[in-house]
Amino acid sequence: MSEAKCDACGTNPYPVSLKKCSYCKSTAYCDATCQRAHWSKHKKECKRIKRELEESVKRKAIDAIDAAKKVASSDSEDVKIIVHNERVILSRTKDKSDGHCYSHFMPGKEYGDFITSNRPPCWCAGVGQEQSLLVVFPFDPKDLKNRGGYAKSQYLNTPFEVNFQIHVSEILGNISVDLSEEPKAGVSLDTSAGVNCRATYFFLKGVDATQITLPPPSKGKFKRSGVQVANSHMAIWPGVGMKQPLGLHETKLIPSVDGKALRDSGKFSGDTADLADLGCALVMMIENCGVVSGVKEFETASISSQLHKYHSDARPEDEIPNFSKEACRMGVFELNMKQPVNMVGMLPADKPSPEFEKAKPKGMDDLSAGALTMIQNVMTGLQSGQPNLGQIEEVLGDKEAGPVLQNILGSPQMAPLMAKLMASTGVKQGGEGGSGR
Numbered sequence: 001m002s003e004a005k006c007d008a009c010g011t012n013p014y015p016v017s018l019k020k021c022s023y024c025k026s027t028a029y030c031d032a033t034c035q036r037a038h039w040s041k042h043k044k045e046c047k048r049i050k051r052e053l054e055e056s057v058k059r060k061a062i063d064a065i066d067a068a069k070k071v072a073s074s075d076s077e078d079v080k081i082i083v084h085n086e087r088v089i090l091s092r093t094k095d096k097s098d099g100h101c102y103s104h105f106m107p108g109k110e111y112g113d114f115i116t117s118n119r120p121p122c123w124c125a126g127v128g129q130e131q132s133l134l135v136v137f138p139f140d141p142k143d144l145k146n147r148g149g150y151a152k153s154q155y156l157n158t159p160f161e162v163n164f165q166i167h168v169s170e171i172l173g174n175i176s177v178d179l180s181e182e183p184k185a186g187v188s189l190d191t192s193a194g195v196n197c198r199a200t201y202f203f204l205k206g207v208d209a210t211q212i213t214l215p216p217p218s219k220g221k222f223k224r225s226g227v228q229v230a231n232s233h234m235a236i237w238p239g240v241g242m243k244q245p246l247g248l249h250e251t252k253l254i255p256s257v258d259g260k261a262l263r264d265s266g267k268f269s270g271d272t273a274d275l276a277d278l279g280c281a282l283v284m285m286i287e288n289c290g291v292v293s294g295v296k297e298f299e300t301a302s303i304s305s306q307l308h309k310y311h312s313d314a315r316p317e318d319e320i321p322n323f324s325k326e327a328c329r330m331g332v333f334e335l336n337m338k339q340p341v342n343m344v345g346m347l348p349a350d351k352p353s354p355e356f357e358k359a360k361p362k363g364m365d366d367l368s369a370g371a372l373t374m375i376q377n378v379m380t381g382l383q384s385g386q387p388n389l390g391q392i393e394e395v396l397g398d399k400e401a402g403p404v405l406q407n408i409l410g411s412p413q414m415a416p417l418m419a420k421l422m423a424s425t426g427v428k429q430g431g432e433g434g435s436g437r
Helices: 032-073 111-118 259-264 295-305 307-314 322-330 354-359 369-383 389-396 401-409 412-425
Strands: 079-084 088-094 101-107 132-139 150-152 163-171 174-181 194-205 211-213 232-237 243-250 268-270 278-292 341-343
Touching (some): 088 295, 101 295, 132 163, 132 259, 163 278, 194 243, 194 322, 232 295, 369 401
Parallel strands (some): 132 341, 268 341
Antiparallel strands (some): 088 101, 163 174
């Protein structure tokens, strides 16, 4: 039973939860009656606390923007801005902790008008219609802990000049699915050329391991937890070692398949020697959507890659592309034109690099599961381009998670993402701007 008490009447309404003041989030009440009764005492304090929180967030946002400008002016090799105009800010960072590069998309103030006036079509209608590579990546969720928490596939050699690698890792009872590219020699971090690809994925199921199903929702306090989300994503792969998060899915809901069935069905080829007797199998389809060359094409393709988020928000029934729904009725063998599907093996487990150990946020190893989830939720919002100011304020105010999040947000790698936070709070250089609400 919680020991928290109402700030008005001093009682605990258990099992009913106390409700925090929506403005400052520092007081809690049984109900609206108690809140109204306490308002005369809380009014001045409420505004003061809210003002201090807003000023704190603004200061951090200003510091982050100053850091971004400093990085950009110092010709840093770890942070590059590819496009910066009134429509969009596109940047790329290199994470020394894992060696991968990450892209960041931030709508500018004219982005909404641009989308409304041009009405570009969403790419989801074209899923399954381009030259593609189809593979199956088997893994054992129970073995991930023995491998350091994750597994990586061998590189997938495609006919369209990009070699991909599948990553699966365990996060608080979920399996995270990511896709990365093999870096090419001599390609700079700020290149605006690459190959535009769609990645669509499923999981195998069934006694004969030839049926496929959509990835299940995630569990926990992650963004959109418990909701069926898109299994198809579009991105530009420039050859710099990009890594793209695809989805998070509750481990217990991912169907298991019999390794012997996979070996004996005759419908799979390739590396089957290390299959577990009972494990999971990810089905990955990667489509070539064309070459991108030059800043203008890069901007157009990057904007296009984000359209499904807005499309599915407006029409939730379109979250899953029609092709994916039909593929689940067909099965993996028919999806591959009744040809054996190539099975790709995993790389041996490797140890974290010394750079990773040095780059870990201070105190991260000592965080509780709850504090870690709070930080992960903030990072999800920032990376999606839709930061939640109230959520950031709440986590920064947490005694356990706050100092760690502050350390993360202050890093140079986070500067491009923090630019979006500054825009959302109306902060201007020198601390001028809107109320931050």
